[in-house]
Amino acid sequence: MIFHIGSLLLVIALVVSFFGTVVGYWGGRTRSANLAASSFHAVYAVAGLVLAAAVILWYGLLADQFQLAYVWNHSERALPLFYKFSALWGGQAGSLLFWTLLLSGYSVAVALTFRTRQAALMPFVNATLLITSFFFLVLLVFSVHPFEQYEFRPADGQGLNPLLQNYWMVIHPIMLYMGWVGLTVPFAFAVASLLSKKLGNNWVRIVRRWTLIPWMFLSAGIIMGSQWAYMELGWGGYWAWDPVENASFLPWLTATAFLHSIIIQERRGMLKVWNMVLVWLTYVLVILGTFTTRSGILESVHSFAQSDVGPYFLGFLILIIFSFIWLLFDRMPLLRSESAMDSVLSREAAFLANNWLFTGIAFAVLWGTFFPMFSEIITGQRISVAAPWFNKVTGPLFLLLFVMMGIGPLLGWRRTSANKLREQFTWPLLLSLLFALVYWLLVSKQFYPMMGLTACLFVTATIVQEFLRGVLARRAATGENPFTATWQLMRRNGQRYGGYIVHLGIVLIGAAVIGNQFYVQTTNVTLAQGESADLAGYRFTYNGLSAEHQDNRVEYRAYVSIFADDGARLLRTVSPQRNVYDKNPDMPTSEVGIYVLPSEDLYVVLNGWSENSATFSIFVNPLTLWLWVGGVLIVLGTLIALWPHPRRKTVPAPAGVPVRA
Amino acid sequence: MNRVIHLLRLTLLLFVFLALGQPLYAQDASTVTADQVNEVARELWCPLCSGVRLDGCELKACDQMKDEIAIKLAAGDDTESIKSYFVTQYGPQVLGEPPRSGFNLLAWILPVAVLLGGGLFVLTRGRSMMQDIRPAPVASSERPVPDDDYARRLDEELARHD
Amino acid sequence: MTWLSLAIGLIIALPVIAYVARPLFTPARLLYATDDSRLGDLLARKDTVLSNIKEIEFDHQTGKLNTEDYAQYNQRLRGQALSLLKRIDQIAPGAGDLDTQLEAAIAARRKVAAAPVSDAAAATAASVTEIAGTDDATTKQATEAGGAKEVVMQRSASFCHHCGAPVEPGDRFCRACGTRLREE
Amino acid sequence: MTEMTRLDEQPAVSHAPAEDVLTPEKAAHQRRMAMWRLIIVGVLLAFVAFLVLGLQRQNVSQQRASGMAPDFEFTTFDGEAISLADLAGQGVVLNFWASWCDPCRAEADLLEQTWRREQNNGITFIGLDYLDQEHAALKYMAEYDITYPNGADIQSQAARSYGIKGVPETFFISPDGKIQSQVIGPIVSQADLDRRLDEIRP
Known part of the structure; x- marks a missing residue:
């Protein structure tokens, strides 16, 4: 009964979202406050209805209502409560519902934020957000049916996919979805400003902020996804260039490009068309990514069960691609640049180079992701495009990007003269050369890691120099003490210095990736109880195995003691673990045993065991800790950049406000 | 009763894992260590999954592939010939990258071509954008003398603006 | 699907439809007065x-x-x-001070935040902030509507007594309307 | 001053510039723009077309249950070359399997026994070994004493043209080369197998 109501709620939401789209669009066209108000109401109503539907599905999951096909497929009685809750996004139908829920949440946030401002834009924004909701509701009503019921009530469910029964797998999809879904908002504003022809500096500021928020979630989501892969899949790595991973990485790349080039538009009124294209591209890549992961068009370990959502997605994709292109072409005359570049040695030029590299990398990743499909259609032969290809093609580009990341901030706006350039570059460059030389002589003679780590150091040096000079300049101007000066600098120039902190995070991630890519050491051993294996100066001793039944699984835990100094000093006993799930015994999951050091992770995977011996894969992964630290810095830096400026709390919003006529 | 079933399952699993852990044809390949096998397996990709490297793959099919590698290593084959054996058996999808020939060459060429083309485009556009603005720096005498009132207002606004 | 659940669906749908459609049945208004941004x-x-x-x-x-x-x-x-x-x-003569009004609004709000002031003052601050978010036509209208008069009452020293535009401490004439300012 | 004039030149946003005079450079510029637009739209169209094709291909391989059986050739583990075309006039049971596939074991004996019963009744059994190694495959065949022609499906070509979803998967091909039925997963009942065999008897 209640589940019938759930599907009815979705149908009502479908109708309302369609109505709201029409009303919003029409209201924007005719400048009717009544129609606009109605579109706001539609946004709130859709959010309420979708939330109610989600609550009903949650109730079904938590109360073990196995007559629901979704609950039967993705839950079981013995599933811990936490995972029953997260099973909402564990399957196709539920995760699409979750998408819609988050989207309507974002829509409400936007509507509430701008309900009295941006009168000219908001009806169109509402319409764009609602049409996206409408599309997902079409899927939920006509294709995937989260509330499909059986005639009878099965005694127990099938259980959640064991791989999803992990803490990271609960938080990581939320972050990722928050990022993906949020990128609809900048697209909605872009469409609105094109439709309303209000293309001034106004939407730029809004959009920058509303891109930064989802960007932060997306970054965090990607990092957490890697963390999950690293801790759970137990193959020693964190990123496999899998189609699903690429699907989350692609919009990140274009959004990052956009976040840089929008600064030029904000400051100089240049690149207006290009920024529109980037916003659109980001949104298209989000939808494309959802499409590829849901339709099974590309093979991936992460793919959802195949269903017939593909054609729907394709239709929607065609709609958003071509209607936007048409709109953009139509409004092209209104998007002329207001100023021009002054010099190649300017930050504008650096941003251009950045955009070139980011979109280049995005193209390469897109190409590599879809190439197997192209190739199979054209040649009929199946090939795979995996990590080696991606590393070879994007590796040099990332290296270049890192170099640019060091150079860019040192260039002033407009033009940097030769002597100033020398002044700026002397120290970082000297330091980097010294580092490279020492590295070459003492550590390793491999070219790529040396170049990569040198670039990392170079970027770090320039950022430190930026902070120092900024603090000094501020002290000279205001006489503040160093701490206040630093604080004020970040507070007042959050965009710039927050950005630097994000860069620092990226540098740490880069260093960790280089360490893992080039200096990983690994061995595969079968140890009898009490036996040891040596790797990279550490000794790993197998002490024994335990088996323990938890809620819905058996946990097999091996105990491995790690010694340093050739067995002289005990560092830690780790317990790599295998979980065998009652409902899915053929899909044992892995929990690796890790001892984290600042310099390297000692990473032990339990592969198999017999009565008195066990097989392990042991990895020594250099610098991996810094990957996660870098992720934290990215979030921190974004928050600093997002923090409202002390003065510009209420920026005049000039586009107009409802008039009592 | 439950416990019995549980124990039964446990022993069954132990057996399965034992079977997984041990090479099936250890007799000829016993001298080859797992590390030597993985050295080769690292350059091959599971043909059944996408994007999973052979040394990290836990499918039984992949374990058999690793056994095959051990046999071939014991027979004195080198990495390249083992790789090419698997390519002829399973097709190029066991390599992590498209072969550099025929249509698949496009996988390698296009990103580079697009990147260079894009770079060229940005460069020419940037240059033409710069030529637009190049005219000589503004001579101050050309500028109309701003009335003090506005200048003062500007200074005030600037002082507030930071 | 039972008749009962259909009925319940209808019961849910009706208020939703009423809520969404209600603005359409109020007197027609325009979103913003002119298309001039x-x-x-x-x-x-x-x-x-x-x-x-x-x-x-x-x-x-x-x-x-x-x-x-x-x-x-x-x-x-x-x-x-x-x-x-x-x-x-x-x-828009006098609109340059839009920014200044904004300043005043923020200052007022800060004061409200800093020290407990009467509700009236808080309300004033809020209304000023609203003004800050408008364009010229609405500013004037809002000014006429009396929002700014309250501001004048609140902080007479800093606003023109004639048109309500803010004035800087040293000014002798209002920049917006040119009225000679009263000496304090 | 350039920037200032540019600022001043900005159209009042809602009105497009009303300069309709076409100078030659302007015309050339417009032609270039038109060309670029065409290219962009063309590339996007091509991409979308590929997505449509990809989706279709995937659907086709999912629903391939009937129709003409694609031809294939293979070499048995004994070194004999066999192609489907050679077997015209006989009913063919085409079974995809692999030695690493546990469910395959459930049907191995049934298939072998039925083959022994039917081999003189105009029905041929063929086993194609999917993504497997010869050593392991031979051991598996010895274990179940399999005698019908078996060979490796080199580069999974047959598997791809039949669009199999996994192993085991079995196709029943009539003497005139049509796929009569298809079983995904192991065949466990003799009755079911016999019923399907009856459909393809010459």
Whole structure:
């Protein structure tokens, strides 16, 4: 009964979202406050209805209502409560519902934020957000049916996919979805400003902020996804260039490009068309990514069960691609640049180079992701495009990007003269050369890691120099003490210095990736109880195995003691673990045993065991800790950049406000 | 009763894992260590999954592939010939990258071509954008003398603006 | 699907439809009075130019711009800013102080936050903030509607007694309407 | 001053510039723009077309249950070359399997026994070994004493043209080369197998 109501709620939401789209669009066209108000109401109503539907599905999951096909497929009685809750996004139908829920949440946030401002834009924004909701509701009503019921009530469910029964797998999809879904908002504003022809500096500021928020979630989501892969899949790595991973990485790349080039538009009124294209591209890549992961068009370990959502997605994709292109072409005359570049040695030029590299990398990743499909259609032969290809093609580009990341901030706006350039570059460059030389002589003679780590150091040096000079300049101007000066600098120039902190995070991630890519050491051993294996100066001793039944699984835990100094000093006993799930015994999951050091992770995977011996894969992964630290810095830096400026709390919003006529 | 079933399952699993852990044809390949096998397996990709490297793959099919590698290593084959054996058996999808020939060459060429083309485009556009603005720096005498009132207002606004 | 659940669905749908459609049955209004957003655009642009001036100043201080370049750009940007200020004044005399009003509003709000003030003062601050978010036509209208009068009552020292535009401490004439200001 | 004039030149946003005079450069510029637009739209169209094709291909391989059986050739583990075309006039049971596939074991004996019963009744059994190694495959065949022609499906070509979803998967091909039925997963009942065999008897 209640589940019938759930599907009815979705149908009502479908109708309302369609109505709201029409009303919003029409209201924007005719400048009717009544129609606009109605579109706001539609946004709130859709959010309420979708939330109610989600609550009903949650109730079904938590109360073990196995007559629901979704609950039967993705839950079981013995599933811990936490995972029953997260099973909402564990399957196709539920995760699409979750998408819609988050989207309507974002829509409400936007509507509430701008309900009295941006009168000219908001009806169109509402319409764009609602049409996206409408599309997902079409899927939920006509294709995937989260509330499909059986005639009878099965005694127990099938259980959640064991791989999803992990803490990271609960938080990581939320972050990722928050990022993906949020990128609809900048697209909605872009469409609105094109439709309303209000293309001034106004939407730029809004959009920058509303891109930064989802960007932060997306970054965090990607990092957490890697963390999950690293801790759970137990193959020693964190990123496999899998189609699903690429699907989350692609919009990140274009959004990052956009976040840089929008600064030029904000400051100089240049690149207006290009920024529109980037916003659109980001949104298209989000939808494309959802499409590829849901339709099974590309093979991936992460793919959802195949269903017939593909054609729907394709239709929607065609709609958003071509209607936007048409709109953009139509409004092209209104998007002329207001100023021009002054010099190649300017930050504008650096941003251009950045955009070139980011979109280049995005193209390469897109190409590599879809190439197997192209190739199979054209040649009929199946090939795979995996990590080696991606590393070879994007590796040099990332290296270049890192170099640019060091150079860019040192260039002033407009033009940097030769002597100033020398002044700026002397120290970082000297330091980097010294580092490279020492590295070459003492550590390793491999070219790529040396170049990569040198670039990392170079970027770090320039950022430190930026902070120092900024603090000094501020002290000279205001006489503040160093701490206040630093604080004020970040507070007042959050965009710039927050950005630097994000860069620092990226540098740490880069260093960790280089360490893992080039200096990983690994061995595969079968140890009898009490036996040891040596790797990279550490000794790993197998002490024994335990088996323990938890809620819905058996946990097999091996105990491995790690010694340093050739067995002289005990560092830690780790317990790599295998979980065998009652409902899915053929899909044992892995929990690796890790001892984290600042310099390297000692990473032990339990592969198999017999009565008195066990097989392990042991990895020594250099610098991996810094990957996660870098992720934290990215979030921190974004928050600093997002923090409202002390003065510009209420920026005049000039586009107009409802008039009592 | 439950416990019995549980124990039964446990022993069954132990057996399965034992079977997984041990090479099936250890007799000829016993001298080859797992590390030597993985050295080769690292350059091959599971043909059944996408994007999973052979040394990290836990499918039984992949374990058999690793056994095959051990046999071939014991027979004195080198990495390249083992790789090419698997390519002829399973097709190029066991390599992590498209072969550099025929249509698949496009996988390698296009990103580079697009990147260079894009770079060229940005460069020419940037240059033409710069030529637009190049005219000589503004001579101050050309500028109309701003009335003090506005200048003062500007200074005030600037002082507030930071 | 039972009749009962259909009925319940209908019961849910009706209020939702009523809620969404209600604004359509109120007297027709326009979203914004004119389609002219030039003032808003100019204000935003002025803000950008001011940021740019600050930015190159900072670039100069941190040694990224040499003094000649800085002087030249600074001059150019100031020229732009001045011309913008003038054009803002041309389009909407007295709107240049929109920004100033905003300042006042924030200041008032800060005061409210800092010390417990009467509810009336808080309400005033809120209404001023609302003004800050409007374009010229609405500003005038809101001013007429009395929002600014309250402001005058609240902080008489800083606003013109005639038109309500804010004035700087040293001013003898109102910049918006030209009225001679009363001496305190 | 350039920037200033540019600022001043900005159209009042809502009105497009009303300069309709076409100078030659302007015309050339417009032609270039038109060309670029065409290219962009063309590339996007091509991409979308590929997505449509990809989706279709995937659907086709999912629903391939009937129709003409694609031809294939293979070499048995004994070194004999066999192609489907050679077997015209006989009913063919085409079974995809692999030695690493546990469910395959459930049907191995049934298939072998039925083959022994039917081999003189105009029905041929063929086993194609999917993504497997010869050593392991031979051991598996010895274990179940499999005698019908078996060979490796080199580069999974047959598997791809039949669009199999996994192993085991079995196709029943009539003497005139049509796929009569298809079983995904192991065949466990003799009755079911016999019923399907009856459909393809010559």
